[in-house]
Amino acid sequence: MKKKSIMFSLASTALLAPALLANHVLADGTTADEMPPVSRTEITANPATVETDKDVVILHTNDVHGRIVEEKNRNGETTVIGDAKLAAVLEEESAKTDQHTLVVDAGDAFQGLPISNSSKGEERAKILNEMNYDAMAVGNHEFDFGLGEVKKYKEILNFPLLSTNTYINGARLFEAYTIVDKDKTVKGDEFVVIGVTTPETATKTHPKNVEGVEFRDPVDEVNKVIAEIEAKAAAVGAEYKNYVILAHLGVDSTTPVAWRGSTLAEALAANEVLKGKRVVVIDGHSHTVESKPYGTNVTYNQTGSYLHNVGKVTYKTKDLLGNPTQITAKSVTNTVPNAKIEALVKQIKDKYDAENAKVVVENSPVELSGDRENVRVRETNLGNIVADALYDYGQTGFAHKSHLAVTNGGGLRETIAKDKPITKGSIIAVLPFGNIISQITVTGQNIQDMFTKSLGSILQVDQDGKPVLDQNGQPLLEASGGFLQISGAKVYYDTNLPAEKRVLGIEIKDPETGKYEPLDLTKTYYLATNDFLAAGGDGYTMLGGAREEGPSMDEVFADFLKTAKLEDYADVNPNRRTISISQADYEKMLQQGKDENPNEDLPNPGGVELPSRRNRGPVAKPAVYGAQANQMTYAAPKASALATATATAKSSSKNALPETGSKDSALLSIFGASLALLGLAGMKKTEDK
CATH class of the missing domain: 3.90.780.10 (5'-Nucleotidase, C-terminal domain)
Structure with a gap:
């Protein structure tokens, strides 16, 4: 992004942001002031106190897909951590006094195994409330039980579901971001947490579940929200040094490049507004274990799936790049499960086992x-x-x-x-x-x-x-x-x-x-x-x-x-x-x-x-x-999946998605040789997942 365009964007947003944020209305008619305190977005002046010298630790999960119950191999080693041991890991880390700890999830938390599906994910949502999560991104499978159930998750959870690019009738269905302040007496420890959802959701859940829902371009929407936040912060004399992007985008080669978490990380590394700030992209969707730095200040981490790992990103004082690691299932084999969560899991499992x-x-x-x-x-x-x-x-x-x-x-x-x-x-x-x-x-x-x-x-x-x-x-x-x-x-x-x-x-x-x-x-x-x-x-x-x-x-x-x-x-x-x-x-x-x-x-x-x-x-x-x-009676495909997807998403078209494998010979005769050349070029592009 060029510096002049960024300055213009910030200047215009600075004038509009206070009014926009003060009157922000969610797609279901809920205003920001009506949201529970834990979900309310507030931008206020930083307290006049000394800057913290504690480490910052971000613990994260993604694509758990209902793995409520711990699983072990024949050697007795834990292979799926399960919620009771997950709670113990989070509790142990959060109790450390020499660090500020943030707990987040990058989506696809509720649907997956039948034990979770039997309650449409609601029982797992109640378990997560006991683990002190700070925020969660909306994944494509959050929609699997219907739009009404997604809205119900918002009611059950005592922490916010975030997605900056999911819209209904021109309004965001979820909060775009939240600001987490672990210690209000300390300056510089606040986390700006932004969520973003893959546009593949329109075809990666049942289409009827997302009727009327629009998934806009991830990179554009995240950068837009960052500009809004920074403009509002400047207006009240606040400064945010920690950005956490909860992305359910993934890095699959079958996902259009414009929609990948790696593309978002590259764009954030090039965003002048974020220079000198810590930025971490916590990703999901592709079920991969991957850690990578981008530029001088963006750390990317994804922790696989199914609670085989818990992700951990550690920032030492004044470090711009974090140290991403994985807490593996095997490493918690001897961890004592959280007793309260263990009892909840047993209750759910007993009921499920009897029914099935x-x-x-x-x-x-x-x-x-x-x-x-x-x-x-x-x-x-x-x-x-x-x-x-x-x-x-x-x-x-x-x-x-x-x-x-x-x-x-x-x-x-x-x-x-x-x-x-x-x-x-x-x-x-x-x-x-x-x-x-x-x-x-x-x-x-x-x-x-x-x-x-x-x-x-x-x-x-x-x-x-x-x-x-x-x-x-x-x-x-x-x-x-x-x-x-x-x-x-x-x-x-x-x-x-x-x-x-x-x-x-x-x-x-x-x-x-x-x-x-x-x-x-x-x-x-x-x-x-x-x-x-x-x-x-x-x-x-x-x-x-x-x-x-x-x-x-x-x-x-x-x-x-x-x-x-x-x-x-x-x-x-x-x-x-x-x-x-x-x-x-x-x-x-x-x-x-x-x-x-x-x-x-x-x-x-x-x-x-x-x-x-x-x-x-x-x-x-x-x-x-x-x-x-x-x-052969084939025609060349339409313009490349990526070109189609990006153009459609940026024009805010409903259910903007890449069209893979389309073959329409009539288009060639109607639109002529130029479109044929474009279509032939499109043959070589990566298709959607």
Whole structure:
């Protein structure tokens, strides 16, 4: 940011800030003066006392996702800290008299495990009140139980939920910031704490939960609030030296660059207003453990997820950069839990266990893998069986039989263990979001676009920058919650190709004959899925056609498990539905299929355990084979995801989100060669998570 523009911004804000802050109204009609004292934002003159010489310690958590209960490994070592030991750690640090201690959270605190979901996160919110948190950022999953529940969190918590960039009808839904003063007799120990939420929330929770909610550009909004605070402080003779930015943004490579926590940290390091001040970015969302300095005064820290760690940033006297560390779960194995929190956790657990102990399957002969780094990357046995449950219901549960079923890997949250009973609780652990099954009417083109998006993630690389390969020697996709697990379809793809050309061919199962036929782009199909995707979640905006709805997914899955032959799902990564294959091998298989029966022109690669061509009967010639250049019907995508997302967010458009994988040939003919060039450039951009 240029110095002249900053001075202009500060000057104009200084004139307006007192009036704006004095009359600030939240989106739900609450004025700042009506907020509880702990949440009220006050900017007053600093007391005329000496500056503190104590250390400053910031303790922080992020992406806990309902890990209320401590977990241990077979060696007795703590692997998930749990709330009772978390309370003990926070209490021990806060009791130290040689430091000022701030306790904060960077979002996604309430939703996750069924034990927390059973109360929609409300019981965990009550636990957090006993831990003396100072502030929390709003994460995308805070919206998972609906907008009304988010507002209820605000009522339950005795500390503020913060988000500077979340708006309804032009007003902020949450407080943008709070000022924490640990000792009012000491000058210089105040913390300005600002919250910011990922704009990915519009597709990383159910779209109906954020109807009318707008997520503005994170960097712009944070810098705007900093300018307001500094202007107001100057007007009353105050000075703030400590800024804590609670960011639920993350550093995923699949997140648009403009929306990453690292981008925010870089922008804050370049902000002249913050020169000479301590700035720490406490981040979440990407579930990574990362610590890094930016410039001379910005410290970035993220502590992973699921209470595997507690983050700690320590500032020695007059240091501008903090020392970020992690308090690991293993290190607190022998820590005595906080007795009060332990009793609360036990009460919650006993009630939950009684409700969810009902056995659905006496014993699972196989492990069904819900590992995040597997189910979001490629076909898995858990994804197959859940999709099969949706497909099976779709044959009788709607007015029309479903042709295929899909569910997003990000919605599968737990592994089903081998040689153990499958209970109601373990099913809910796999499907914790309370989604219902939906059937939507789609075209073949919608299906083509859907799978293009599903397979459009960037590729994984190792620490040397080399591609990580799957079991077939093909480059492995980066984990994406939008990766689709499927039933009733076969999709052949090559990750060596550009994202928009990876889909080599698609076959759809005919529900009447049971035979697979090539996708017809002009045909109407019936797609069974969850209501999250049906509403355009995870950026699947090509869906959203006429819809029928059914029961909850966990109910459908439980019913299917009772009769399913689980031994059929023994292969963790079957590669028989979403089929990773090189284009060269695919074309060889096409030729092999022609040689077997020259009257058929349908792709049917061998070597992937597909039905024999000779037993399938004559079928129509497919309309398109995506990766064959001489048969391509794809158009270039719209402008790059990042360019679209940034421009939309800055213009304050509702639900501004990157559109990944869009293919619209009509745009090229309407807008001409210039837009085509822009679209081609956009092919190489990183897609959303």
